[in-house]
Each structure stands twice: as C-alpha cells, then as structure tokens.
Amino acid sequence: MKTNNQELVRVESLTKHFTLGGSFLNKKQEIIRAVENLSFTVYKGETLGIVGESGCGKSTTGRLLLRLMEATSGSVYFEGENVLEYSKEQLRAKRKDFQMIFQDPYASLNPRMTVEELISEPLRTYKVQNRKERLLKLVDAVGIPKDYLTRYPHEFSGGQRQRIGIARSLALNPKFIVADEPVAALDVSIQAQIINLMKDLQDEFDLTYLFIAHDLSVIEYISDRIAVMYLGGIVELTSSERLYEKPLHPYTQALISAIPIPDPTISRDRIKLFGDIPSPMNPPAGCKFHTRCPLAQDICKQAIPELREVEPEHFVACHLVEESLL
Amino acid sequence: MKDTWKRFKQNRFAFVGFLFIALILVVALFAKWIVPYDPYFMDSSSPLTSPNGQHWFGTDQFGRDIFSRILYGTQISLKVGLIAVGFSLFFGTIIGIVAGYFGGKIDQVLSRITDVLFAFPDILLALVIMAILGPSLTNLMIAIGIVYTPIFARIARGAVLSIRDSLYIEAARSMGVNSFQIMLRHILPNSLAPLIVQVTLSFAFAILAEAALSFLGLGVSPDTPSWGIMLSEAKDWMEISWWTAIFPGVAITLAVLSFNIMGDGLRDALDPRLKNER
C-alpha cells in the first residue's frame, strides 16, 4: 500500500483553545490548549495513525479537520482548498468527501432508526439516485445480511453496529475518513474483524484514513505513517516500521515499552515514566514532556523544541534527538 | 414500543386509569345517543329532585337531569383538554427544541420568557389572560394553553440538552444533515417520552382549570353542561340538595385521577433505565 506522495490533506499551524469559565458570576477564565500549532500532511491512499494518551488532543484534531469543531487558528487544506474558510453551504456540499467513523458504535447510531434508515440518511440528504441499490451494495460490503435492514441498533452486537457505522460513513463515497478509536469499544476477537474490514474497504473504495487510537499495537498494525501526540502537539512522525524499529523521541520510546506484550517469554527493559500527564490547562513551559522525561536537561525547560526532519521522512520534536541518533 | 405497551399493561392501576379515560372518550363521542334526557331541557315540574329511578343523579334547580349533563360534560372537558394541551404541546415543544438545540442568545431569550411565565401561579395567570381576552370557551382554551406552554418548553429543552451532544447527533452533522432535519428526525423522536407523559398530566390540569375558571364564571356560557359550571351553580343549593355538587365533583376527581395515574404509569413504562436493561 505504498503511497504516491500525492497530498490529500495538509494541516498548517492548527490550534484549538477551549475557554472555561468567564461567565457572569465567575470572571476567571481558564484556557485549555487542546491542540497547539499542529502541522502535518496526509497523502492520498495512505493511513496516517495518530496515537497518544488521554488529553493529547488526538480526537480534537480529527474533529477540527472535519470542521465538526471550529479551530482557533490555522488552516486545513483538502485537495488544495482551505476547509476552514468554507461557508456553511460550501461546507455542506463538501461534507460528502470527508466522513467520520466514531468510537462508540452504541452511541453513534440513533436508537430509533432502523439500519435501512440509518444508512439511507446520508443518501437522502444528498439526494443520491438509486438509493436502494447503493444501500444493498454498502451492507454487502461491510458484511451485514440484507434481511437485517429493518432491525434497530440494539438488536446488534458491538461489532455489527460498528459495521453499520462504517457503511454509513462510506455511503457518500468519501475520499477521506477520520476514524476516531473505531475499535476501542470492541471485544478483542471482534477488533481484528473490523480492522481487516477497514483495510479491505480502503483498497476497494480508494480511501485515505486518519486513524486515531490510543492502542499502539493497533495503530502500528494499520498505519503507513504514525504521528505520536503529547499534550496537544506532535512529538514524532514517521513510517510505522521506522517508529517501531527506532523510536527517537523519549516519549515514544516509553510508550512503546509500556505496551503489555501477550508473550510472557519476552522480557523488556522498561523505560519508566514517573508521574502523571500534566493538565492541558497548565502545560509545562519549554518541552511539554520535560516533567516526565528521563533525559530532560535545562534547555528542555526553557525552549519549545520544533518538529524537525532528523533523517529522511522522520520528524522529531526533541532537543536531544541527536544524542539518540548516535 | 411493544415493550412499553407490555410494561404499561402490567401496571394494573395505570391500566384502570387508561380504561376509564377510554370510557370517557366513548361517552363524549356518543353522548347524544346515550343520554336519557336532553341536558338542556328544563323540567319546571321537578326541580332539585333527589336521585331516583328516573333521574339517577337527581335534577338541578331548573329540573335538568344531572346524569345527562355530566355525560355531556365529558365533551367540554375533553375538548378543552385536547385543544389547550395541544396548543401548549405544539408551541412548547418548538420553543424548547429551538432553545435547546441552538443554545446561546436564542436560548437565553426563550428561557427567560418561560421563566417569567413560570413565576405566576397557574390559575392567576389564566385569570389575567382571560381578563385580557374576554370570557369565552375559545379564549379559555387559549389561556390554559398559554399557561402550560412553559412546562412543555422546559421539558423539551431538557430532553434536547441531554441528547444534543450525543454521538449520533454529531454523526448526522458530519454527514451534512441540516439543523431542521436533525431536530425533526433525531431530536424530536428521542425526546418524545417525557413529553407524552406530560401530555397526560397536563390533561388532568386542563380539566381542573376549565372547571375552576368556569366556576368563577370566566369560561363557557352558564347553560352549557360543563362540570365546572355545574359545581358553580350547585354552590347555592348544596345544603338542601347534596347531589347537585357531589356528582360533578366526583366526575372531575375521577377524570383527573385517571389521567394522573395513567401519566405515572406511562412514565414508568417509558423509563429508559428499565428499557436499557440487558
């Protein structure tokens, strides 16, 4: 699944701040810096994984890209046009090109609509012709039997619901799909079914994925390239093979070494991180990771490290990366 | 829906309420053919007769048959209930959904207006509106409708707020579904349960309010067979002829009680906590 490096989405200096408080009685405002100064490119036909722990801003990033949430500043170019500058009407017309697959298949399907109504809804919204035919093709593609069309979501298991959610997202023949933790709510035995399905659909429908997850084994498996996020910023971005073979950022190294491996014969040297993830309301100055970094130096507390290309197609935001490269 | 009906039927008490309401409905529809006497016919030869074989509930001061007037009274009560509650349901739900879905300034304005309406006692507010509009059956229904609009607005708004941020609304938005469609197809059906319950409860209030306002002489014209009017007229004769007051009073109580217990039963039957048990 090698990409031809044709750009589909380009994100530039994307920033999102949430403001808390500041009401009539409570004048004190607090700013949550959910995503800060994010830049990356998604190539046509690839799967770009975004991985990180809670509060790193990965879900916010996905929603900003699809404009389900308005960005504070920055740009998102989709096929060369800045999505963030679209008017409401332009956006509605373009929405069919970029769709989302949601984490929770229990909550993302309206409980009072049948499978047929659910999958037809986007088709009706865009007045697609031959709806029934398209509908049948979609359910067939995701492996839902035709005779289940009149059933309601609660009659299905988690994996089947996620299939329905995927069929909905594919209904309008989108080019770009943001999948926000699509398998996190599923049982292990079902996860693999959905991951395989998503890979098959990518080939069949020529899809480009932004795959968001907290599970590094899942991300590493499905992605061509991976961006690791920490407290609203990308700390490392490279191909999944490279990231696994030679992670350069100390956070990535710790993250990989913390994954419990289902093989008791493998014993690893753990890179221990002390303490908890700082609050995005009050992030540390300098490198945001310095409070937990086992290698932190003085410079890390003062200067914010830029995301730099330290070797071909391998971007790292760390002052000390040259030392790891040696 | 099937589950809801099954649970509702298991609640004997509520089911009896439901049957009684069904009975009232049948009586109202077929009153013309059921009544033994013309409810407007004044038999000057027999005023204030106590209940007997001919006049089961006795007669009033003009000799009109109380049983027939009570049966006819179901029409007024149901009409007032239906139209007044329909009015508040329609406007209240629209106000509530719009306020809840859009939030911000729109919500602020609409919510403050409903808050102001809420601040007045129900009957007092209805009295004020009636005083402005003038006494008539139509105005009575409008007045009761306005009084109960804020309740529906508040319930609808609450229901919308609880589902506005749910994932399936976001999913619909991400597919380009417009706000009107989202409100109609996603939000309304999912906020229906509390509204249905409130309809039955408000129905009981509306019947009471009609009786109270008619009792005060603000409702229908005095010769109309309305339970409230009958009570109002009976107050002068109560000491010598108890039946003039008791039977309309019992009719009001039973009707209100039936709607209330049915409303409670519906609420239990629709309760999502029970529904979600796996």
Add this chain to the structure above:
Amino acid sequence: MPEVKKPLLEVKSLTTSFRTDRGLVRAVDNVSFTIDHGQILGIVGESGSGKSMTSQSILRLIGSRKSEQVNGEVLFEGQDLLKLQERQMQKIRGKEISLIAQDPMTSLNPVYTVGNQIAEVPMIHEGFSKKNAWSKAIEMIKRVGIPSAEVRAAQYPHEFSGGMRQRGVIAMALAGNPKLLIADEPTTALDVTIQSQILELILDLRNETGAGIMLITHDLGVVAEICDQVAVMYAGKIVEKASVAELFSNPKHPYTQGLLASLPKLGDKTRLTPIPGQPPNLHHLSSGCAFADRCPFVMDKCRSVQPALKKEQTEHQVACHLVNEEGGDENQ
C-alpha cells in the same frame, strides 16, 4: 507428596444465574479454581464471559435478590462464604478480601477526602482511633507511591488525576491488610504509561504482603505481564486453565488460540486472523459447546454435548472435545 497447606481461595462449581424477562441466564456456569497465598490468577474473557460476575459472586455482591441465584462453594481459608450471614460477610469484605474496581472515580466518594476514606477501613475493621487510622492512611498513601502523602490525604478525589485515583483506591483496598485482592479491570480506564506503573505497583505489593490476587481483565498483554496462572472464560465457563507460560506457549482451546491470533503484534503486518462470528448471547445458548458456532474445528459432537473441563494430571486443563479426545484415550 502430602498436602501441607490449604489454598487461600477455593472456588468449587460456582454457578450464578439470573431470572430475566427473557428467561433464565447462567452468567457463571460451574466455575472452579483455586488461588494460593502470593499467587496471581488472571481471569480473561470478553464482555459477557462472566468474569466480573464471578468476582461479584465470590464477594456476595450478587445473590441477595430473588432473581439472582448463586450456587456452589466459595471456600476462603476453608470457610464457605456462600453460607455466611450478611453481617459476617461484611467483616470479610474490605478486611480479608478487598476489591479494586475498574473505575476509580466511582469507587471513591466525592464528598470525603481520600485520607478519610482510607482511614475508615482500619477504623471499622480494627477499631483504630481516628488519629491512628489517619496515620495508617498516610502510611498507605506513601506505600502506593503517591508523593507528599500528608497533603494528598487531605484532598478530595476530584483533585487527583486518574492514575493517582487508582493508587488511592489500591491504598484503600490494602488498608485492611487483605489476604485476597480482587482486581476487576484495574487498569482498563488508564493510559498505557500509567497502566505499567499500576501493574508494577500490584506486583510489588504482592511480593511484600504475600496476598493472593485475582486479576480480571480482557487484556492478554496484562495477563502475560503479571499473572502466574490464567483461566480463560467464555460464555460463563472456564474453557482453559494453565500457568501463564504454558497457556501462551501452548494454547489448546480454539478460542484461546483465536484470541491470541486476533491480536495485532508490534512489528508484524501480516493479515490478522479474527475469530469469525459474534460473541455468544447468553439467552440463546445451545446444548453443546458455546463456542461451536465460531470454532474452525467444530465437530458434530460439539453441537450437542457440552465439553467438560478435563482434569488432567498436568496443570493444563481444557474444555474441548477435540483436545480431550486426542489426548484422552490413555485416561479411559
């Protein structure tokens, strides 16, 4: 070899059933296992496998309602917990056996300080004075690795981060010096880097106190990290039981094999092999093996006869006709 010591916990034929609208559901079906002092037993399963119901049945958190029924024996140091009065059971919960639940937010009461909640345990169970209980609480908070314990003890749960909260819950669970810890998905709500801290803490505590631990999880990785023994559950039954080293190197039940094969492995991009079909519906179980519909090796017998967990001489037990027939002849 003579039996020297009784096991800490011995569960025999535990069966928990519920009466529901749609009929009787057997959430835990004839489950037996033992946990020794200082041993960590992992119970692995997916949703609906009955793993959490097992722990709740042991602690008698279910079984009091009319619609619930718990049968079998739960011998804790030889004493059958299922036969105890509720009042005697209360003395055991929190003191002899503690529970660490999945969501640290719901196991801590938001209106009391963390220190107060930990101090409550020795006050109730050991009659500590308020002052002594408080210093015990601070000692426990230190022990689970929360820095500046004195300050932290006086704070409320919402002032703690997720990982800190789970440490607080563990401190509370340990405050009564329990002999058995039941940890129900203790790290599922936590981030990976925090998870590895908590797992390490659990291991350290086991080594220090010698408590037995029953660890309930869906994550085979967590099992491989810290457990000694493991039982795999499916549709209310234990389908395979072995030492961790044995189970991972030589999984015998097709379900266990399927689970391991469906996991993505770091550095390996070959196509995943999922288990086909959907998780079992406890309302409609066939008379045969519950896994039969999803099993790649299914035989006629599997659809009609329930396979029993075979007691081999070895410590590796499997409930599968295929496995038991192959190696079973010599026992007949």
